Amino acid sequence: MELTRLPLLKSALKSRYPQLAVFIVMLVGYIFAILAGLIGTPVGSHNFSIVFVWIAWWAILILVAVPFFGRGWCAVCPIPLPGEWLQRGAVLAPPDKKPKWLNLRVPKMFRNIWLQNLSFLLLALFSSVLLTTPTITGIVLAAMLFAAIGLSMVFERRSFCRYLCPVGGFIGLYSQTAPAELRIKDKQVCAKCEGKPCYNGSDTGYGCPWDVFPGGLTKNTYCGLCMECIRTCPYDNIAINLRPFSADLAKPSAKMDEAFKAFIMLGSAMIYAGVLLGPWGALKDAAYNVGTGAWFIYAATFLGIIFVVLPGFFALALSLSPGPSPNGRGGGVRVFSSLSTSLIPLGLMFWVAFSVSFVLTNASYILAALSDPLGLGWNLFGTANAAWRPILTSMLAPAQTLALVGGLAWSAHTAQRSGHEANVSSIPVIVYCFIATLIMLWLLL
Numbered sequence: 001m002e003l004t005r006l007p008l009l010k011s012a013l014k015s016r017y018p019q020l021a022v023f024i025v026m027l028v029g030y031i032f033a034i035l036a037g038l039i040g041t042p043v044g045s046h047n048f049s050i051v052f053v054w055i056a057w058w059a060i061l062i063l064v065a066v067p068f069f070g071r072g073w074c075a076v077c078p079i080p081l082p083g084e085w086l087q088r089g090a091v092l093a094p095p096d097k098k099p100k101w102l103n104l105r106v107p108k109m110f111r112n113i114w115l116q117n118l119s120f121l122l123l124a125l126f127s128s129v130l131l132t133t134p135t136i137t138g139i140v141l142a143a144m145l146f147a148a149i150g151l152s153m154v155f156e157r158r159s160f161c162r163y164l165c166p167v168g169g170f171i172g173l174y175s176q177t178a179p180a181e182l183r184i185k186d187k188q189v190c191a192k193c194e195g196k197p198c199y200n201g202s203d204t205g206y207g208c209p210w211d212v213f214p215g216g217l218t219k220n221t222y223c224g225l226c227m228e229c230i231r232t233c234p235y236d237n238i239a240i241n242l243r244p245f246s247a248d249l250a251k252p253s254a255k256m257d258e259a260f261k262a263f264i265m266l267g268s269a270m271i272y273a274g275v276l277l278g279p280w281g282a283l284k285d286a287a288y289n290v291g292t293g294a295w296f297i298y299a300a301t302f303l304g305i306i307f308v309v310l311p312g313f314f315a316l317a318l319s320l321s322p323g324p325s326p327n328g329r330g331g332g333v334r335v336f337s338s339l340s341t342s343l344i345p346l347g348l349m350f351w352v353a354f355s356v357s358f359v360l361t362n363a364s365y366i367l368a369a370l371s372d373p374l375g376l377g378w379n380l381f382g383t384a385n386a387a388w389r390p391i392l393t394s395m396l397a398p399a400q401t402l403a404l405v406g407g408l409a410w411s412a413h414t415a416q417r418s419g420h421e422a423n424v425s426s427i428p429v430i431v432y433c434f435i436a437t438l439i440m441l442w443l444l445l
């Protein structure tokens, strides 16, 4: 179903003003979060930066935005804006043909998501302090803003979003499961289109900031839903469609950087569940005491699980796969990457199950932080003294079980499709997903 047939939605997307209004609100909120982190109370549970970024924003992102709108968050994210405005020398005006800054192309060796994998892991290793210390959160938010500005001055388009943002990497991975997409309507129209303004820009707008050719889009992964191509396409050949969940997963990826993103996200959800929600005090201490010997052991174990244990057992499962394949008995890089697609729905539902617990336990902090965002004794809405209490606790275990079992069934279905495509049996991968789900159930319940 084509949503852009709705005249109101279409004119809202074609005009730059509604998006600009949202961007400005988001940018103000983002800058306030940085300031709150740097000058507000050091008590995390009473600081806007911790409560609104790691509880409210995270809940909306992982429970609503990514599962239902894919890269919908990127459509309103304020992080690339200042850099993009400087790069273009304009906020709204049509593009000037002369580049304002260096406008270099990102070197080929970095045109993948390995840097995003590393930037996510860097944050993940320090996540215990990041999630609880306002100053660190303020510094990280500011660093992302300045990194995006710096890269915009040197490289063309949104190089920070495309190749470095730690959040963008996993949003892109899981956006493939969303029931919404931006695609062209008619390939023939694109084939005859001269100048390809959707990629190269025109008087009506900028060439794709995410460096993708909209005419060739087959997946959501790298389309940041900036809506620029809707404005530049002279033939009205771009649509936003509703579609079945996980439609993109019918075309498994053959890229190792994307395969490892799936392992990183799956493993991180399990480790976070153990550290943040589990009963193991020594594990928590090791994760929190950054720089100590125990932390180094924790970090090495974290990386070992993600880069050795999870992919190692996955490769072992594939090697046991009985079906023929282009590389013999189920092995081969292409088969490995292709079958790792089945971990995408599983990982997403692991994050949903983990986040439900984390968010319901801590959501009551939002009311207090709303009234006193810096922890300075304000009471703007009369809720500054709202007591902490977990909400909807009786629904927690059933909701998590449903998410995990649903994720397993979804992954099994994806594994069957990917296995069929790669000409190998999907059973070992389904067993792998089953064992991972049992471990996650044990960690959460």
Ligand code: SF4
Residues within 6 Å of the ligand: 073, 074, 075, 077, 078, 079, 080, 160, 161, 162, 165, 166, 167, 168, 169, 224
């Ligand atoms: S990739 Fe990162 S910085 Fe870019 S729009 Fe998405 S979340 Fe924001």
Ligand code: SF4
Residues within 6 Å of the ligand: 184, 189, 190, 191, 193, 194, 196, 197, 198, 199, 214, 215, 232, 233, 234, 235, 236, 237, 238
């Ligand atoms: S501008 Fe429109 S018609 Fe031309 S290539 Fe891009 S999407 Fe296709």
Ligand code: SF4
Residues within 6 Å of the ligand: 182, 198, 207, 208, 209, 210, 211, 212, 213, 214, 217, 222, 223, 224, 225, 226, 227, 228, 229, 230
């Ligand atoms: S220009 Fe079009 S294809 Fe490119 S990121 Fe924006 S919405 Fe996606």
